[in-house]
Amino acid sequence: MDATSPDKIIVEGFQHFFETADGPVQATGLIDLKIPAAEFVTLVGPSGCGKTTLLKAIAGFITPTRGRIVCDGKTVTGPGRDRGVVFQELAILPWRTVRRNIGHGLEIAGVPKAERERTVARLVALTGLKGFEDRYPHELSGGMRQRVAVARTWAADPDIILMDEPFAAVDAMTRLTLQEELASLTFSTRKTVFFITHSVDEAVFLADRVLVMSKRPGRIKASIEVPRRKAGGRDWESFTTDPEMQAICEQVLRLVRDERMDGAARPGETPDPLKEAS
Numbered sequence: 001m002d003a004t005s006p007d008k009i010i011v012e013g014f015q016h017f018f019e020t021a022d023g024p025v026q027a028t029g030l031i032d033l034k035i036p037a038a039e040f041v042t043l044v045g046p047s048g049c050g051k052t053t054l055l056k057a058i059a060g061f062i063t064p065t066r067g068r069i070v071c072d073g074k075t076v077t078g079p080g081r082d083r084g085v086v087f088q089e090l091a092i093l094p095w096r097t098v099r100r101n102i103g104h105g106l107e108i109a110g111v112p113k114a115e116r117e118r119t120v121a122r123l124v125a126l127t128g129l130k131g132f133e134d135r136y137p138h139e140l141s142g143g144m145r146q147r148v149a150v151a152r153t154w155a156a157d158p159d160i161i162l163m164d165e166p167f168a169a170v171d172a173m174t175r176l177t178l179q180e181e182l183a184s185l186t187f188s189t190r191k192t193v194f195f196i197t198h199s200v201d202e203a204v205f206l207a208d209r210v211l212v213m214s215k216r217p218g219r220i221k222a223s224i225e226v227p228r229r230k231a232g233g234r235d236w237e238s239f240t241t242d243p244e245m246q247a248i249c250e251q252v253l254r255l256v257r258d259e260r261m262d263g264a265a266r267p268g269e270t271p272d273p274l275k276e277a278s
């Protein structure tokens with residue numbers, strides 16, 4: 001692997017087992033994956049197939065049992081400022097205003113106040129939070145709080161954004177708006193995005209490419225290109241009336257439906273990874 005590779009994220013021979021008191025639990029099958037710079041990849045698959053495990057490995061929160069993750073030519077050994085993460089659970093600080101939440105990471109990194117304020121003002125405008133800079137999270141709606149979380153991740157200007165069902169907890173209407181905003185934000189800032197969702201429509205709407213995982217222990221069973229995004233901005237109205245997009249949604253839905261949900265992994269039902277031959 002060399003630093004000149006066009007791929008921003010490379011997942012190489014990845015497989016993960018969690019050690020538990022009752023023995024190893026296999027969280028994913030063997031996964032190989034390459035994500036070029038500025039690509040928006042969405043990941044769908046049955047509950048428990050290992051989506052979050054893969055995301056956490058890319059984030060550097062867990063060390064792969066097997067294989068490795070390479071970002072920008074460097075093997076991931078832990079979290080880094082090149083990768084920003086947005087989870088479903090809000091990661092904003094209730095005692096800080098919108099402005100100070102968004103600027104939090106920059107403050108920790110010692111970015112000078114004037115520069116910090118410029119970045120925060122730009123993101124407040126981009127995420128539609130103008131006028132709410134001095135409000136506290138409890139004074140905002142769920143959708144606005146999620147915008148603060150997104151803006152906060154963007155503030156550190158990571159090249160890679162990892163999102164784990166970031167809009168799952170907001171109402172359906174707000175969700176549509178947030179998805180349109182995210183589509184244009186990622187398009188204009190050219191971030192590489194890895195986005196987990198349970199919604200097929202959301203996956204196809206946002207993506208350059210949708211990955212479908214098989215049931216636990218999950219592998220990548222399909223990779224479907226979504227051509228329209230290359231042309232630029234998107235909105236739900238044209239998406240829902242575009243036969244090509246709807247055909248892709250049906251294709252993804254079929255692939256997801258073929259995988260039966262089979263619940264959480266049970267310890268001891270998979271071979272001990274330390275004894276299994278590679």
Ligand SMILES: Nc1ncnc2c1ncn2[C@@H]1O[C@H](COP(=O)(O)OP(=O)(O)OP(=O)(O)O)[C@@H](O)[C@H]1O
Nearest residue numbers: 018025027046047048049050051052053263264265
């Ligand atoms: N810390 C852990 N210890 C033991 N087993 C775990 C741990 N985290 C996850 N698992 C198991 O690994 C498997 C994969 O979990 P993961 O959270 O990656 O799935 P997922 O596809 O993100 O699921 P969901 O769609 O329900 O969020 C699950 O079956 C789960 O039971």
